[in-house]
Amino acid sequence: MEQRAWIATRKGLFEMHRSRGAWDIARVHFLGEPVSMVLPPGPGSSPGRMLAALSLGHFGAKLQASDDAGASWHELPAPAYPPQPEGAPVAGVEWKLRQVWSLEAAHGSIWAGTLPGGLFRSNDGAESWQLVEPLWNQPGRAEWFGGGYDVPGIHSICPHPTRAGELLVGISCGGAWMTCDDAASWQLRADGMHAAYMPPGQAENPNTQDPHRIVRCAAQPDVLWCQHHNGIWRSTDNAVSWHEITNVPLANFGFAVVVHPAHADTAWFAPGVADQQRVPVDGALVVNRTRDGGKSFETLRTGLPHQDCYDLIYRHGLAVDDTGHRLLMGSTTGGLWASDDGGDRWTTVAAHLPPIYAVRMG
Amino acid sequence: MACMARIVFTQQLRRFTETPEVNAPVATLRAALDAAFALNPRLRGYVLDEQGHMRANVVAFIDGRRCTDRIRLDDALAPDSQVHVLQALSGG
Numbered sequence: 001m002e003q004r005a006w007i008a009t010r011k012g013l014f015e016m017h018r019s020r021g022a023w024d025i026a027r028v029h030f031l032g033e034p035v036s037m038v039l040p041p042g043p044g045s046s047p048g049r050m051l052a053a054l055s056l057g058h059f060g061a062k063l064q065a066s067d068d069a070g071a072s073w074h075e076l077p078a079p080a081y082p083p084q085p086e087g088a089p090v091a092g093v094e095w096k097l098r099q100v101w102s103l104e105a106a107h108g109s110i111w112a113g114t115l116p117g118g119l120f121r122s123n124d125g126a127e128s129w130q131l132v133e134p135l136w137n138q139p140g141r142a143e144w145f146g147g148g149y150d151v152p153g154i155h156s157i158c159p160h161p162t163r164a165g166e167l168l169v170g171i172s173c174g175g176a177w178m179t180c181d182d183a184a185s186w187q188l189r190a191d192g193m194h195a196a197y198m199p200p201g202q203a204e205n206p207n208t209q210d211p212h213r214i215v216r217c218a219a220q221p222d223v224l225w226c227q228h229h230n231g232i233w234r235s236t237d238n239a240v241s242w243h244e245i246t247n248v249p250l251a252n253f254g255f256a257v258v259v260h261p262a263h264a265d266t267a268w269f270a271p272g273v274a275d276q277q278r279v280p281v282d283g284a285l286v287v288n289r290t291r292d293g294g295k296s297f298e299t300l301r302t303g304l305p306h307q308d309c310y311d312l313i314y315r316h317g318l319a320v321d322d323t324g325h326r327l328l329m330g331s332t333t334g335g336l337w338a339s340d341d342g343g344d345r346w347t348t349v350a351a352h353l354p355p356i357y358a359v360r361m362g
Numbered sequence: 363m364a365c366m367a368r369i370v371f372t373q374q375l376r377r378f379t380e381t382p383e384v385n386a387p388v389a390t391l392r393a394a395l396d397a398a399f400a401l402n403p404r405l406r407g408y409v410l411d412e413q414g415h416m417r418a419n420v421v422a423f424i425d426g427r428r429c430t431d432r433i434r435l436d437d438a439l440a441p442d443s444q445v446h447v448l449q450a451l452s453g454g
Contacts, residue, residue: 058419058453059378059408075378075404080412096411 001026003321004069005328005361006050007336008035011354013052015070016328023328023338023349029070030054036061037316039103039110040362041069046125051110053078053100061097061114065126079112079120079129093117093151102316106159111167113154117144119169121183135169135177135186140207147172147210147229155315158216158224168224168239170214175206176226178239192242196230197275212255213315215267223264227257229275234294236264245294250281256318256329263324265293268343270313270329279310287318287329287343303346304337311335316358330356365441369394371405372448379404391422392435394445409447419453422446 005023007014013035017026029035030052039051050069054062063078084095093116102113112120112129119132135141144152149172156170165182168189175190190206198208210229217223226233226242231252233242245252251271260266269288272278280286285304288297305311311331319328327339329346334353337346367388371381379402386397399406409420416422416432423429423446429437439445 056378056408058417058449059375060411060417062378062407078407080407082412084413094413096413096415 003326003361004040005319005359006038006040007328007330007353007356008038008052008316008358008360009330009334009354009356010034013038013070014353016349018326021340022347023336025350027070029073030064035357036099037101037103037358038360039105040360041066042105042362049125051076051103051126053103053112055099061099063100063126076126077128079114079118079131081118081131098149098151099153101153101155102157104157104159106161106167107164111157111159113157113169115149115153116151117141117153117171117174119154119157119183132183134184135179138186140188141174143205143207144171144174145208147212156211156214158214160216161218161221168214168216170211170226172212173208173210173229175209176211176214176239189239190242191240192235192244193226193228193233194230194244213257215257215259217259217264218261220264223259225257225259225267227254227269229253232257232269232294234267236293245290247294247296249288249297249299250286253278254313255315256313258318258320258327260320260324261322263291266291266324266342267294268318268320268327270318272312278312280312283308283310285309285311285331285335285337287327287346289343300343300346302344303339303348305335314357316360317356319359319361321361326361328359328361330359332356367394367439367441367443367445369398369445369447371398371409372446374449375405375408379408381405387441389439390435391424391429391437391439391445394439394443395435395447419450421448421450423448 001017003018005016012031013029015027034055036055037053041050052064064073081095098115110122120129158168160166168178177186178189188206190209193209194203211226214226222238224235232245254271286301317330330336332355336349366385369384382401384398388394
């Protein structure tokens with residue numbers, strides 16, 4: 001096996017192996033169960049541990065762990081909200097875990113972003129979790145609202161690769177929030193974004209932005225990219241300010257974005273027509289790539305479906321490996337494509353998987 | 363021997379955790395559930411959420427009648443009640 005990837009889907013977790021230049025399904029875990037997110041094995045407080053977040057239709061969100069790369073699994077306690085106080089100030093949002101939407105490990109901690117908007121932290125390899133109360137209790141949470149779900153959710157967790165204690169999260173819909181003191185205090189970091197779906201006078205409110213996905217460049221961590229509900233934004237100053245990228249070909253709507261791990265000016269997007277029509281433009285699946293920080297884009301379509309295609313790439317459906325050359329892209333209608341050359345050419349890996357929620361290398 | 367309420371869980375749960383069949387002298391639905399959770403604490407999180415409410419897509423029947431309160435879970439049980447905890451079809 002040259003490389004491994006994990007595909008979290010509506011009906012199981014698919015383990016992909018790449019050998020002799022091609023990706024194949026090696027194993028299927030939790031067949032039939034919705035897997036909302038996966039954290040591949042890696043360094044952290046429990047080296048080699050991987051996590052799979054299940055979102056059981058009847059029995060709630062669960063967490064499974066494996067210490068042998070998926071050969072065996074055992075259940076761990078899922079993040080749980082503390083008792084909801086009587087008359088809790090935010091109406092309509094119950095203190096109940098709906099779904100684990102994001103998982104990241106960094107500097108000895110594992111972070112879980114959830115619906116309805118709570119960030120959880122584990123310092124013992126996911127054996128136990130604590131709600132990050134300074135973010136949950138900040139008054140601005142009252143303005144957050146659901147984007148694609150009934151309740152707000154944290155879909156993006158961007159730890160700083162070298163500065164432990166510094167973390168940015170993206171919230172649909174609650175903007176982007178940064179901590180620089182190990183989650184003790186949080187600041188809104190969505191200045192420059194605007195929301196076309198808000199009423200007059202509210203479009204610039206950073207606290208109601210809908211960043212569909214935010215990613216950070218590993219080698220140049222001050223650079224962040226955001227695929228927003230109504231456009232693409234980039235920050236080069238660690239999210240102090242965001243600048244809209246306006247010359248995006250075909251469409252600036254979409255969910256997914258990935259950034260090259262070494263070259264912050266290179267990022268990939270998977271556009272859809274618009275929020276009211278979430279399908280590829282003209283029925284042809286494409287990837288938009290910039291290699292100059294958004295000054296220009298190439299629309300890449302070689303090997304992708306050219307007609308009658310209605311696949312949508314959701315927030316976590318696009319992944320790039322550590323080299324920046326190999327990409328995987330999975331759709332909400334179960335298509336999976338791979339590229340070995342930074343997106344220039346694509347091959348179909350699978351056409352009939354369940355709806356794909358997340359694609360991760362590792 | 364005194365009559366005891368009996369509580370049975372859907373077999374669907376068995377792929378995730380053990381589902382003990384419980385016979386217990388309990389007077390409410392919550393007490394019956396607690397008796398089962400005492401035997402398998404992990405079962406609690408599958409039936410109730412972290413606020414102690416019945417999950418939206420779980421349903422309990424008491425002697426063939428759907429339970430009326432999903433928060434307090436204080437529906438009364440008769441000494442020989444039969445409680446069935448099932449998945450609600452609303453959950454998919």
